[in-house]
């Protein structure tokens with residue numbers, strides 16, 4: 001729980017936890033399956049540069065990002081491994097992707113045409129992976145028509161343009177019931193069966209975190225874990241990850257209230273008795289969900305205390321009546337562990353009516369990210 005006393009709120013990230021979670025994915029799918037850690041959205045809010053530095057010693061196949069900008073940022077950091085951009089590019093972005101030697105996901109022939117033009121014009125070796133849509137519906141070639149587009153793809157590939165992989169994305173690997181994932185698996189294999197795939201140096205990948213943990217036999221050549229690496233539960237009944245992210249804020253104001261005192265916009269909470277309240281320096285402007293008002297908790301001195309009233313942009317108020325000796329500057333944990341108490345990302349997400357992914361990626365840039373290399 002270290003920061004210098006002037007920081008009002010921050011995020012701690014345990015590097016060992018991220019590494020341990022990647023190793024767990026490897027244990028699940030086996031040593032021969034390539035791991036492509038997804039570091040999009042600033043490594044799910046933890047900080048892409050530090051995350052890539054933490055994972056580099058484990059020698060992943062490459063890294064996965066969502067945008068060309070994220071890919072070029074990785075190249076600027078000196079990453080030499082393949083960088084897979086997993087979403088379709090806007091039409092104007094292909095040139096920059098080729099310049100940064102990114103591996104582009106292709107979802108249609110128009111995209112492949114643009115990539116081909118850019119690769120030929122710049123005369124730069126350019127790799128692409130082809131996405132097959134097996135039910136996710138947001139990107140990819142239709143699995144039912146592989147016989148048609150397969151030939152056109154082969155005709156365009158060649159010269160500087162190298163077809164290096166094929167993938168699909170599961171929509172329900174987080175759910176207990178495997179039937180939807182099984183269906184997508186067989187659709188994907190139907191599509192692959194009607195394609196004339198390059199034989200060598202070709203990577204087939206399907207699984208996100210939940211897929212890699214629940215359906216390791218669908219690993220094939222590679223897996224693309226994200227959320228689990230960052231210490232979030234990947235789906236129903238799946239193993240707990242090693243904790244990674246802790247969200248903390250300091251007490252910046254304390255008041256003793258009289259019965260009838262109110263707190264926050266709309267005065268939605270009223271003191272029933274003599275109470276003691278602590279304001280902490282964090283709010284929805286930092287990514288603490290406003291929906292936690294009158295619902296969520298913080299932990300102070302190892303004790304769980306309720307959030308009272310609506311959360312403001314910059315401040316949140318806790319009822320600390322039950323906890324003795326709280327002082328200005330004391331640290332409150334909003335996600336993570338303090339003493340015997342802990343608050344998971346999943347608990348916060350459930351209070352806020354959302355998913356752990358949105359809590360992590362919603363942590364705003366105002367919060368310093370503090371990477372802890374040992375213990376923590």
Ligand SMILES: *Cc1c(COP(=O)(O)O)cnc(C)c1O
Pocket residue numbers: 038040086169207208209210224225226227228
């Ligand atoms: C984000 C993403 C992943 C990672 O998913 P998690 O559920 O975070 O493990 C994998 N593949 C694609 C295509 C993605 O967009």
